[in-house]
Amino acid sequence: MHSMVSRAENEGSGAHPGSPSRPRGRPRSFDRATALEKALMAFWEQGYEATSVSDLTRAMDIGAPSLYAAFGDKRSLFEEVVQVYGARYGSFGDRALAEEPTARAAVERMLREAAAEYTAPGRPHGCLVVHAATNCSTPEVEQLLRDRRNANIAALENRIRAGVAAGELPADTDAAALARHAGAMIQGMSQQARDGASREQLEALAEIAMTIWPRS
Amino acid sequence: MHSMVSRAENEGSGAHPGSPSRPRGRPRSFDRATALEKALMAFWEQGYEATSVSDLTRAMDIGAPSLYAAFGDKRSLFEEVVQVYGARYGSFGDRALAEEPTARAAVERMLREAAAEYTAPGRPHGCLVVHAATNCSTPEVEQLLRDRRNANIAALENRIRAGVAAGELPADTDAAALARHAGAMIQGMSQQARDGASREQLEALAEIAMTIWPRS
DNA sequence: GTTTTTCTGTAGCGACCACTAGAGAAATAT
DNA sequence: ATATTTCTCTAGTGGTCGCTACAGAAAAAC
Numbered sequence: 001m002h003s004m005v006s007r008a009e010n011e012g013s014g015a016h017p018g019s020p021s022r023p024r025g026r027p028r029s030f031d032r033a034t035a036l037e038k039a040l041m042a043f044w045e046q047g048y049e050a051t052s053v054s055d056l057t058r059a060m061d062i063g064a065p066s067l068y069a070a071f072g073d074k075r076s077l078f079e080e081v082v083q084v085y086g087a088r089y090g091s092f093g094d095r096a097l098a099e100e101p102t103a104r105a106a107v108e109r110m111l112r113e114a115a116a117e118y119t120a121p122g123r124p125h126g127c128l129v130v131h132a133a134t135n136c137s138t139p140e141v142e143q144l145l146r147d148r149r150n151a152n153i154a155a156l157e158n159r160i161r162a163g164v165a166a167g168e169l170p171a172d173t174d175a176a177a178l179a180r181h182a183g184a185m186i187q188g189m190s191q192q193a194r195d196g197a198s199r200e201q202l203e204a205l206a207e208i209a210m211t212i213w214p215r216s
Numbered sequence: 217m218h219s220m221v222s223r224a225e226n227e228g229s230g231a232h233p234g235s236p237s238r239p240r241g242r243p244r245s246f247d248r249a250t251a252l253e254k255a256l257m258a259f260w261e262q263g264y265e266a267t268s269v270s271d272l273t274r275a276m277d278i279g280a281p282s283l284y285a286a287f288g289d290k291r292s293l294f295e296e297v298v299q300v301y302g303a304r305y306g307s308f309g310d311r312a313l314a315e316e317p318t319a320r321a322a323v324e325r326m327l328r329e330a331a332a333e334y335t336a337p338g339r340p341h342g343c344l345v346v347h348a349a350t351n352c353s354t355p356e357v358e359q360l361l362r363d364r365r366n367a368n369i370a371a372l373e374n375r376i377r378a379g380v381a382a383g384e385l386p387a388d389t390d391a392a393a394l395a396r397h398a399g400a401m402i403q404g405m406s407q408q409a410r411d412g413a414s415r416e417q418l419e420a421l422a423e424i425a426m427t428i429w430p431r432s
Numbered sequence: 433g434t435t436t437t438t439c440t441g442t443a444g445c446g447a448c449c450a451c452t453a454g455a456g457a458a459a460t461a462t
Numbered sequence: 463a464t465a466t467t468t469c470t471c472t473a474g475t476g477g478t479c480g481c482t483a484c485a486g487a488a489a490a491a492c
Contacts, residue, residue: 025468026459047351049265053450063470065452074450130407135263135351146411153408177420180413184404184421191346191403192369192396195362204393205400212427241438242489269480279441280481290480 032070035060039071040081044124047132048078048141075141078132082144085128092117093186097155103163104213107156107182111206114186118193119202125193127186153183178213185209248286251276255287256297260340263348264294264357291357294348298360301344308333309368309402319379320429323372323398327422330402334409335418343406369399394429401425 042051042059053074057064071077092113100106118126133145157179163169189202258267258275269290273280287293308329316322334342349361373395379385405418 024460024466026457026470028469029458046353049351050353052448054448063472064450065472066470068451069469131350133351134347134410135265135349137262137266149407149411174420174424176417177424180408180417180421181424184408184425185400186404187407188400188402188404191365191407192400194350195365197396201392201396204390205396208390208393208397208428209400209425212424240436240490242440242487244439245488268478270478281442281483282440284481285439 028066028070030060030062030066035062035067035070036077036080036084039077040084040128041123043078043081043132044085044128047135048138049136075138078141079144082129082132082148086148089117089123090127090129093152094155097159102168103160104168104210106159107213108206108210111182111185111189111209112203114189115199115202115206118190119197119199127190130187130190131194149183149187152186153179156182181209181212244282244286246276246278246282251278251283251286252293252296252300255293256300256344257339259294259297259348260301260344263351264354265352291354294357295360298345298348298364302364305333305339306343306345310371313371313375318384319376320384320426322375323429324422324426327398327401327405327425328419330405331415331418331422334406335413335415341409343402346403346406347410365399365403368402369395372398397425397428 038060039056042055045051046055053064053067056074056077057067060067062070067077071080093110096106096110096113100109129145129148133142136142157175160169160173160175160178164171164173164175185206189197189205192205193202254276255272258271262271269280269283272290272293273283276283278286283293287296309326312322312326312329316325345361345364349358352358373391376385376389376391376394380387380389380391401422405413405421408421409418
């Protein structure tokens with residue numbers, strides 16, 4: 001009888017009394033979004049398997065029963081974390097694809113932003129989606145992240161195809177291969193960021209990678 | 217205390233009596249090299265953390281005490297596995313660097329061979345060194361593999377510098393960035409192989425990556 | 433043969449894993 | 463006030479983790 005997501009989230013702090021749809025019983029004593037952010041950082045830094053529920057309750061500063069009441073179980077919490085991560089930290093790629101006028105400019109911006117995102121100070125380096133998956137003994141989690149990576153490559157390919165159709169790239173451009181190359185660059189840069197590469201090193205990498213593109 | 221590597225390895229089966237330096241007591245009933253190969257496959261497929269000692273004893277078909285007597289502990293066994301992996305499956309890069317006449321040809325061959333190696337049938341896809349590390353709760357193991365990856369990039373850079381010195385590449389070539397790019401390609405291809413990319417897809421990727429190089 | 437050395441199988445160690453029952457505390461509604 | 467609802471805390475569940483003590487089996491040396 002797990003209760004699932006029952007309440008209406010209480011977007012703000014929700015401490016003011018007399019609120020329209022305030023639930024009946026004792027309100028929870030921690031901020032759900034803040035706790036979720038702490039869980040995100042823990043998973044991002046250590047990966048799914050290596051982050052124990054003890055780690056999570058310590059990082060989120062709540063008891064285990066509170067965690068299970070608010071988020072279901074460890075895997076549900078992680079899936080919610082991946083969703084928040086995609087919206088908050090992993091959206092630069094989609095933004096570049098949507099906003100830049102040409103595919104080449106979009107990919108160039110994507111690679112440059114990845115260089116910055118993956119080495120940003122104050123948070124774990126690299127990409128949570130790329131790193132939290134490997135070494136995972138729970139197949140469903142592994143599949144979840146694998147699907148996301150492949151979907152990103154498919155999105156890249158679609159954007160490149162559109163560029164070809166628009167005449168900004170030669171008609172014989174191998175869109176699938178170009179997409180895979182960009183995907184590999186992203187994944188390789190993520191790995192190297194974990195291994196200590198600096199932002200400058202990754203930017204040099206991104207610049208070089210762009211020279212494979214046909215000149216506009 | 218712990219006996220470490222005491223015996224002289226008994227290269228062959230060692231079953232023939234009257235051998236010169238046969239040890240005194242009961243000989244072990246399994247072939248050490250075969251068991252090590254089984255452990256290699258298990259670690260390669262699942263990663264370090266996700267491969268339990270139970271998994272290992274089942275794959276190697278020996279009891280836990282035999283495993284500990286022959287290999288020390290789980291981490292020692294893994295370190296030996298990494299060593300064997302490097303010699304047996306991870307040497308194509310070093311070979312390409314050593315045997316090809318130019319740096320460009322070496323990297324091109326390295327990328328093409330990676331496409332084949334990382335998707336070879338009958339064994340796990342991708343690179344053990346890249347994948348067995350992430351999500352690892354044992355810092356020493358993580359560091360061991362990180363050092364190996366960075367050493368590979370350093371080797372690439374050295375080879376490229378030599379190519380510049382030999383006049384096969386322009387004097388202003390950014391050797392470090394070229395090396396990082398190739399390293400990222402390798403790591404990205406490894407990741408994509410894990411995610412289902414075919415050999416043909418990776419080969420197309422490698423071919424494209426080579427166009428960044430100045431034409432000889 | 434006996435003695436010595438080493439391996440193998442059973443069985444289990446303490447520690448940690450993800451997870452939860454149950455009781456009391458704290459807020460609501462009436 | 464009382465009754466109701468929900469959260470939080472303590473404590474502990476069975477399960478698996480990496481690892482090992484111990485006894486018996488199997489080979490060597492003598």
